[in-house]
Amino acid sequence: MQFMHAIFPLGGMLGAIHISIMSKSVLDTLLSRASTDQLVEPAPSGIELERILSAGLRAPDHGRLRPWRYTVIAGEYRTAFADQVCDAVIRQAPDTPDFKLKKRREKFRTIPAIIALGFHVQPEGKIPVSEQEAAVAAGAMNVLNALHFEGFSGVWVTGAFQKDQQLLESLGLTTPHRLEGFLLVGTPSNPELSKPRPDIKPYMAIWNGKNASFAADED
Ligand SMILES: Cc1cc2nc3c(=O)[nH]c(=O)nc-3n(C[C@H](O)[C@H](O)[C@H](O)COP(=O)(O)O)c2cc1C
Numbered sequence: 173m174q175f176m177h178a179i180f181p182l183g184g185m186l187g188a189i190h191i192s193i194m195s196k197s198v199l200d201t202l203l204s205r206a207s208t209d210q211l212v213e214p215a216p217s218g219i220e221l222e223r224i225l226s227a228g229l230r231a232p233d234h235g236r237l238r239p240w241r242y243t244v245i246a247g248e249y250r251t252a253f254a255d256q257v258c259d260a261v262i263r264q265a266p267d268t269p270d271f272k273l274k275k276r277r278e279k280f281r282t283i284p285a286i287i288a289l290g291f292h293v294q295p296e297g298k299i300p301v302s303e304q305e306a307a308v309a310a311g312a313m314n315v316l317n318a319l320h321f322e323g324f325s326g327v328w329v330t331g332a333f334q335k336d337q338q339l340l341e342s343l344g345l346t347t348p349h350r351l352e353g354f355l356l357v358g359t360p361s362n363p364e365l366s367k368p369r370p371d372i373k374p375y376m377a378i379w380n381g382k383n384a385s386f387a388a389d390e391d
Pocket of ligand 1: 205206207208327328329330331353367
């Protein structure tokens, strides 16, 4: 969204009018975002990756606590990391069937890049942890949108293994950090993929002084 500040004379005084212009094509691009794990090379790297992750830091952040921590796994390190993830899965859920482990290892070994979504938690301050976590989630969404704008894509995945202490240590995310999952990142193998989205109307209400309700909640 772009903002323009226009100065107009108002009854002899100068008044500032804040005009918001949302380019239609930018909104169309935003509305076409979809998650996918069908990803091929390349993943963003270098300055481009830094710019995309910078979008994460534009998320709303109550108290300016800056809770975002991003650990990037790419290139030759993916194989060792995939092994660490599988070791964590086994420690957390020893009954995990072999085929699931194999699938997980293959995904983490071959996806072009992985971004661990770290969360630096500050439980003692006056900002509720839920709001801090919301800032991390909003940051992740900004990163997904930035990826999409730059022609990349990704998907947010989670699992019980994200609480594994050895894995957290490896990612630089021991206490007071948490791991909120991973963004699997790359170039979509089918860039035209656009999932049908529900119509907005059942999910919004224009408040008119009476109790609001949503068609989405009707039986
Ligand atoms: C916090 C969080 C955790 C998620 N964990 C998983 C997951 O472990 N596996 C999965 O297939 N999808 C997971 N998803 C959902 C996908 O990231 C994605 O949103 C979903 O496939 C729907 O695609 P869409 O984003 O295009 O609507 C998670 C989403 C969120 C917000």
